[in-house]
Amino acid sequence: MKRFAQGSAAGMSTLLLWAAPLLIIAGLSAGFVTQRWNWLPLSLLSLGGIALLLWLIQQSRVSSGFWGRRSTQTSTNALLTVIAVIALLGIVNFLADRYTLEIDLTENRAFTLAPETRDVLQNLDQPVRVLVFDPNAASRDRLLLEQYRRQANGQFSFEFIDPQEQPALAKKYNVTQVGQVIVVAGKKTQRIDENLSESNLTPALIRVTSDRPIRAYFTTGHNELPLIGGAASLSEVAKLLEQRDVQLQPLNLLEKGKIPEDANVIVVAGPRQPFLRLEQDLLKEYLNRGGSLLLMLDVDVNAGLEDLLKNWGLTLDNRWVIDGSGVGQQVGLGPDTIIVSTYGNHPITQRFAQGPSVFPRAQAIRVDPVKDDNIVEIALSGPQTWAETEWKSGNLEFTEGVDTKGPLPIGVAITRQLSNNPPKEARLVVFGDSEFATDGVIAYQGINSDLFVNSVLWLGDRDQKALSIRPRETTNRRLQLNVTTSRWIEMISVFLLPLVGFGSAVFVWWRRR
Template identity: 45%
Template sequence: MKSIARRNQRYWKYLFWLGPILFVAGLTAGFVSNDWEPVPLGLIVAGVVITGLWLILSANQNRWWSRRSTQAGTNALIATLSVLALLGLINFLAVRYPVRRDFTEAQLFTLAPQSQQLVRNLSQPINVWIFDRNQDQQDRELLENYRRQNPQFSFEYVDPQVQRGLAEKFGVKQFGEVHLEAGQQRRLVQVVNNEQRLSEVRLTNSIQQVISDRTAKVYFLQGHGELPVTGEQGGLSQALTALGERNYTTEPLNLIQNPTVPQDTTIVVVAGPKQPLFPSEVKALTDYLNRGGSLLLMIDPNTNPGLDGLLKSWGVTLDNRIVIDPAGASIGFGPAVPVVDTYGEHPITQDFNNGISFYSEARSLELSEVAGVQATPLLITSPQTWAESNLQGDQLQFNPETDVQGPLTIGAALSRKVNNQQSQEARLVIFGDSNFAVDGLFEQQLNGDVFLNSIGWLSKQDEETLSIRPREPRNRRINLAAQQANVLGLTALLLIPLIGFASAVFLWWRRR
């Protein structure tokens, strides 16, 4: 009988191992297949039942529950399970109701109140696209902070070389471009790289501008042979489409019939006039600027728009010579197509770096100082260019007596306060070429960016930005003189150890 009992105990031991094996097999099958019925669930239930039966039978045979060691072990097990349950509950609550605290002195990892309020009130989906291979941890943490405010905000990193269709949709030209999308509207926020991180100021203000109900109105002057705005060949249809995608409305403007710029005007564009404007039209544009308006002039060479008086008051003089660039001929455009890769420091060109834009038959500009006018060259040609006065010969050569050696300015941005008021500003952007924005050339290189960024600056959207101060870590470094550093080093390495050693010797002597 005893041998039979021992044999049964051995069998029960084998039965115990079968229970955990079935339980683990069920868990593995469920996680791998992501389907918990019926086989994985059946294995788990069978494993639990077998293990439970083994525990019950073992308890009846050994009566281990009455032992003192069993009671102590049970108490320890219950205490351990209680602690685990408590930790699990705390972890569940932390995941379900996350709480973040920023203990940095300058609140570096907390969005500004303006950003938080703006994102929390979003009523439409806003998506940020970062066209880059690498994900910077600081940029990602900033975007996560935005997403925690409202599920309407989302972001995604995209490799432009892998998802080329998406990159072409946004017109991506380089790695690191950050684009904002809201419905049909898209906006380039900035370009991030190793030296430039994603800016909360730019991102928040870009969101504000995209969701704003304000619609900017751009009038294109007509009646003097300007570039057509009705979809004709060689017109501005691509530029007008791009403006529509950015929430601008465009209309033609005829100042001959009514020589007054409409009150709802945001920008007036004069694109390539072939004949001079009438004095009444020039006066209307001058009065518009004096009221704090914005004007974009695109004046081709060999034309006289009749704006010399207006431009003189801003310190701008049009050069009648054509800019010659050998680089244009080397890349197949021709010598009368200056290629620009140098830009002035201005909001219009701030993200251009060394990108290329080119201009067909451009004239240069001369800028002179005028009180109250702030002028910034935008497009600067290379030193190898020159302004040519004689195009009749077979070969174009620089003549120091009649030509002007580069670098030359073929685009500029100007601004001035109106009636000495700090809150109102007139703005003027002038280019010595209009062909860079026509259909076919608008989407080439940075040509379209030059036009659209000029419109953006002239619309004064930068004046509507929220006043968010960039947060920077405070410098808490201690600058010590050489003598102070030496004293500190001797104190730490020599004086303090000697004091400790002397104290130990003194205590030893007292206890003798």
């Protein structure tokens, strides 16, 4: 009986010895990770303290010289080692939860948020909730939303909701099908009907947190490019602008007789008839009082805006820029279509890197800087391009001394300081082509839409928040095998490799025998 009692005491002592540090570390970890010292971490700490106290009392009663024994010192060292290891694991887990480190090794950085998105998230000044009405959402959606949450400094949260279990909430936000996403900030909401992605979630965030929209007026009455229609329209870029809370309005200067006071940007997109003197004066006056104007002017078209451009130190070259590199021809483009991959250092283009944009039948812009103006050539043709003088004849060959060799500016952005107190400036962006923003050209998958959208947003004074974000395209890396190759791979993996392994084992056994 005495031996049985001693064995039971020893077992209880070992149990308390292990339970005490585990409970203490669990309580500390729960409190630090959740930052809530509620009943759970406090209960774990209390149980750990009680277990440690009971163990000490039991050891003291068993032996009066307990603390002087060598076994006690060894056990104490072991206990301290266990506590240190568990504490280290708790600290590592705490740091991993608070400060995550991710390395994106994918080819197109598919799991890395764009700098534009990080700027928007880090500047959120109000809480934003994302409600995904799909209880079984894809793991990529959860990963994307978790990335947003980590970048938003506590201002971003998300929730996956089953519309069948919460029909009242689904009715409140007019959810009609599973998979719809609602972005909520205060009283403003924005619906996302397509698959959740960075290219549609970030614009939705901007729209619900914006304190004011940009109003962009597109001039009419001169056979400009339409906002709706087919390949020759601006419908795709118009849709992108509307997603970024840009209100698009038509403006007939002759009928209106003035430029609306709420106009943030005026867009002149590919006019085919000249602006009359009254209209020219209205645009000049608009710029002189601190307005923003986007001009997209085609070659050999008299838009009647020469005087306005001259006041800003610009002249249209009125010759086609020809691509002599042959790169465009490899993808089915003619020599009169240039591929631009060189951009100036400007908020419109600062994140483009070397992405290509396509300009069909573009003209260069001659720049004679006006004093104190900040002029940036935001898009330049390559060194193997030239401005062709005989472009009308179809003889597209470079002639030394007659044609102008590239690089040539295709797009120019100018900022003019009008006054310092109060600060006031005018902004002008000019492209020597209008087709680059049409639906038919954007289909080439370049960054044409980014170039146009970012120009409008910069002119509307939103260059730091709402720059365009394109969806990430995943390269198809699938290996297509024919039937014969598939059978050989199957035979090698199922029969030959196991046979080689088994034969090697038999050979080693035989040699050792």
